Amino acid sequence: MADIKVKVSRIEALTPDIKMFEFVAAEDGAELPLFEAGAHIDVHTGAGVRRSYSLANDPDETTRYVTAVLHELKGGGGSRWMHASVKEGDVLTVTAPSNQFPLTDEAGFHLLIGGGIGITPLLAMGYALARREEDYHLYYCTRSPEATAFVDEVKTVFGDRVTFIHDGGNVTKGIDLKELLAEPTEDAHLYVCGPAGLIKAARETAGGAGWPEDRVHFELFASTRSDEEKAEAAAAAGADESFEIELAQSGLTLTVPADKTILDVLMENGIPVMYTCEDGWCGNCQIPLLGGKADHRDEVLTDEEKEENSKIQVCISRARPGEKLILDI
Secondary structure, eight states, X not given: OOEEEEEEEEEEESSSSXXXXXXXXXXXXXXXXXXXXXXXXXXXXXXXXXXXXXXXXXXXXXXXXXXXXXXXXXXXXXXXXXXXXXXXXXXXXXXXXXXXXOOOSSOSEEEEEEEGGGHHHHHHHHHHHHHHTOXXXXXXXXXXXXXXXXXXXXXHHHGXXXXXXXXXXXXXXXXXXXXXXXXXXXXXXXXXESOHHHHHHHHHHHHHTTOOGGGEEXXXXXXXXXXXXXXXXXXXXXXXXXXXXXXXXXXXXXXXXTTSOHHHHHHHTTOOOOOSOSSSSSOTTEEEEEESOEXXXXXXXXXXXXXXXXXXXXXXOEEOTTOOEEEOO
């Protein structure tokens, strides 16, 4: 995916912890690549890493991208850099928009749940759904009105199709997922974006209430697994083994050692791959899989997609013992 240069045209503090960033093309008057509701861009940060940020503005706009960044004190440094170092007028390098959280065309009702900074892609969805004249409703969960980003714009875009829920920091006073997701209608689709705990709870509640997995959509910019769950998964998987990968387009065969990932080996051999999280939750490093059985360890693919075994997240997933993977690159 090609990189593009953008200029920071405006920065605004939406809450004490969230800043809005507006980007325009670095070349004055130029248009930006189109995007769909739910899309994100990756920003090359000063820390030498890329971080994904969802686009919040109307997808019909071609002259700007709008995103919002929560200052994560325990994060990897991307948000700290955005908050402390990026200034209006700066020129940044970003990727063209990518969408792994799209609106479906098959829903009779779209149920949107946003928590905190998770409102960002859902706001863009609101613009798109209003034009599509479809049935939808947003539940927007925050600590307080003062901690609610884009509050006026959300009210304008969604009108009476939004319910604000403020829990004061007490999750027991927050959204009642059991009640909200108790009876899925045949044509309803669920979209969830926000803190990992909210996404995990919504997915588990929806699954327990009978929502089909292919009607539950979510976007992760952090893992939903706790450190304990990660340790348990690693112990269950046992010691990793080395295996081979074949690159179908060149015929090149490479060995992935036990202590390295497929992504590591591809990068070492000069084969560019999109990636961000390196932990199996962002979906950026997904590559079509043409052969071989994979040990899918990511949080992106559904159980059905893992069984289908036609794509793989190369930052974390591996080959099953004795298998050679054939990648469509």
